[in-house]
Amino acid sequence: MPLTIAGGGIGGLTTALALARHGIPSRVLERGGFAEELGAGIQLGANAVRRLETLGMREAIEAEAVRPAALHIFDAYSGKRLKQLPFGKAYEERYGVPYLAMRRADLARALFEASEASGRIELHDRFNVAHVAEQNDHVALKGPWEIKTKLLIGADGIWSSVRKSIAPTSHLVFTGHTAARSMLPATDLPAPFDAPVVTLWLGRGSHLVTYPVARGEALNVVFASHGGQPQQGWNAEARAEDVTRAATQWHDSARDLLGRAGTWRQWSLYRLHGLRRWTTQRVALLGDAAHPVLPFMAQGAALAIEDAVALADALADSRDDPAKAISHYEAMRRVRAARVTRQSARLGRIYHLGQPFAAARNLAISRQSAEKALGQFDWLYGA
Numbered sequence: 175m176p177l178t179i180a181g182g183g184i185g186g187l188t189t190a191l192a193l194a195r196h197g198i199p200s201r202v203l204e205r206g207g208f209a210e211e212l213g214a215g216i217q218l219g220a221n222a223v224r225r226l227e228t229l230g231m232r233e234a235i236e237a238e239a240v241r242p243a244a245l246h247i248f249d250a251y252s253g254k255r256l257k258q259l260p261f262g263k264a265y266e267e268r269y270g271v272p273y274l275a276m277r278r279a280d281l282a283r284a285l286f287e288a289s290e291a292s293g294r295i296e297l298h299d300r301f302n303v304a305h306v307a308e309q310n311d312h313v314a315l316k317g318p319w320e321i322k323t324k325l326l327i328g329a330d331g332i333w334s335s336v337r338k339s340i341a342p343t344s345h346l347v348f349t350g351h352t353a354a355r356s357m358l359p360a361t362d363l364p365a366p367f368d369a370p371v372v373t374l375w376l377g378r379g380s381h382l383v384t385y386p387v388a389r390g391e392a393l394n395v396v397f398a399s400h401g402g403q404p405q406q407g408w409n410a411e412a413r414a415e416d417v418t419r420a421a422t423q424w425h426d427s428a429r430d431l432l433g434r435a436g437t438w439r440q441w442s443l444y445r446l447h448g449l450r451r452w453t454t455q456r457v458a459l460l461g462d463a464a465h466p467v468l469p470f471m472a473q474g475a476a477l478a479i480e481d482a483v484a485l486a487d488a489l490a491d492s493r494d495d496p497a498k499a500i501s502h503y504e505a506m507r508r509v510r511a512a513r514v515t516r517q518s519a520r521l522g523r524i525y526h527l528g529q530p531f532a533a534a535r536n537l538a539i540s541r542q543s544a545e546k547a548l549g550q551f552d553w554l555y556g557a
């Protein structure tokens with residue numbers, strides 16, 4: 175009987191592929207369509223790329239991705255470049271694999287095509303897992319039809335139905351931040367946005383991140399700021415004047431870029447409270463369903479990919495005892511996910527500092543050597 179995975183996003187499809195590598199069949203139930211043109215860009219640090227490589231995905235992913243040469247950090251008001259961190263050759267030499275940036279849809283499509291080709295993965299789209307009931311010897315899922323499974327993996331994202339079923343008192347709390355994204359064609363972009371680099375602009379209560387995607391044909395733009403009303407979903411339309419209000423006093427070059435974006439989509443940022451366990455006897459959560467992470471370290475997809483490989487390895491090691499396997503998976507992953515979640519929140523607070531703390535932060539950033547700046551993330555990218 176195949177294992178069942180609720181959610182065919184980044185974590186769900188990677189789990190199916192990681193299980194298939196161990197010869198374990200699975201079935202993936204996705205509420206929408208697989209690899210729909212949804213979402214914007216995704217950054218993949220070495221920790222994610224290394225795991226995708228072990229799944230034989232590196233070539234397919236690199237065909238659509240960009241290898242940013244550096245991260246450039248700017249003060250959003252003066253436009254002064256505070257730091258230039260090598261993300262190209264030096265990064266690859268340090269971590270063994272490159273840093274990649276790509277469209278979320280391209281990553282999802284590559285994972286979907288590999289899943290279709292694997293021969294061990296059943297893919298069901300338009301299957302909304304609406305209800306989950308765990309029994310002694312199986313889990314019953316209600317959707318368009320009923321499915322019984324020995325083991326359910328809840329990879330159904332931040333608003334997970336599986337999580338609600340196994341931990342009804344867990345709940346999401348709005349952080350007070352809203353992120354908005356847009357995608358620009360990479361033609362006639364002004365400097366510094368015409369270079370193959372990630373840029374990060376630090377403002378008071380807001381920041382901007384840009385990076386090239388789609389083999390360099392487009393620029394992904396994400397603007398995050400305090401404010402907005404909490405809402406569910408990734409794709410709410412947003413008015414340009416509302417998105418960029420926090421940037422009215424920013425430097426011309428950043429404001430000019432924001433002004434070029436025609437359409438904006440926004441999503442609210444949440445923290446998860448009250449989830450004491452990610453696993454029961456027959457259900458395991460992973461990715462955003464288990465530990466939604468704020469986007470300040472760009473680690474949401476990477477953590478889901480790490481979870482997927484760890485869970486599949488644990489299940490392969492204890493084939494006769496899935497309950498033991500998923501409990502081991504949770505024990506292995508909780509500390510790491512908690513650290514990334516904590517550090518992402520901390521980085522967000524640092525990015526959004528107001529004066530006089532922002533001046534001290536800028537000084538510290540400009541004085542730090544590139545080696546030290548990168549080295550402080552060895553625990554993250556080196557794992």
Ligand SMILES: Cc1cc2nc3c(=O)[nH]c(=O)nc-3n(C[C@H](O)[C@H](O)[C@H](O)COP(=O)(O)OP(=O)(O)OC[C@H]3O[C@@H](n4cnc5c(N)ncnc54)[C@H](O)[C@@H]3O)c2cc1C
Nearest residue numbers: 181183184185205212213214303330331408461462474475
């Ligand atoms: C449409 C979309 C756009 C996104 N855009 C961005 C972005 O621009 N920037 C960013 O940082 N992050 C974005 N994300 C989130 C990012 O992809 C995830 O944080 C990260 O990849 C973690 O992966 P995950 O597999 O845990 O969750 P996701 O990649 O979110 O996958 C969850 C999947 O589960 C499916 N699902 C949900 N509920 C059910 C259900 N009841 N039954 C069956 N299937 C279900 C969803 O349709 C989705 O495909 C987006 C996610 C989605 C779904």
